[in-house]
Amino acid sequence: MDKESNNNDYFKRLSNKLEHQYCINFNDTGYTESEWLDRFGDMPIDHAISAYAQKYDLTPLENFKY
Numbered sequence: 001m002d003k004e005s006n007n008n009d010y011f012k013r014l015s016n017k018l019e020h021q022y023c024i025n026f027n028d029t030g031y032t033e034s035e036w037l038d039r040f041g042d043m044p045i046d047h048a049i050s051a052y053a054q055k056y057d058l059t060p061l062e063n064f065k066y
Contacts, residue, residue, distance in 0.1 A: 007033065007037075010045070011026055011033060011036075013045060014026055014036075014045055014048070014049070015027075017045065017046070017049055018049060020061075021049065021053075021060050021061060021062075022049075022053060022058050022059075022060060022061065023061055024058075029052065036048075040052065
């Protein structure tokens with residue numbers, strides 16, 4: 001698998017996990033793919049999402065109270 005294909009898969013998984021956990025997708029983050037990779041690319045995807053969520057004080061859907 002080439003790097004572009006790996007990145008496409010990574011960002012699809014990232015967007016799916018963000019939607020599941022925070023009801024946002026990758027486009028909602030405001031980052032470009034290269035900006036995201038520069039800031040969070042050295043972390044496993046779950047840690048990157050946690051770091052992003054902490055930085056922007058996001059509340060996971062599971063903790064959301066109606």
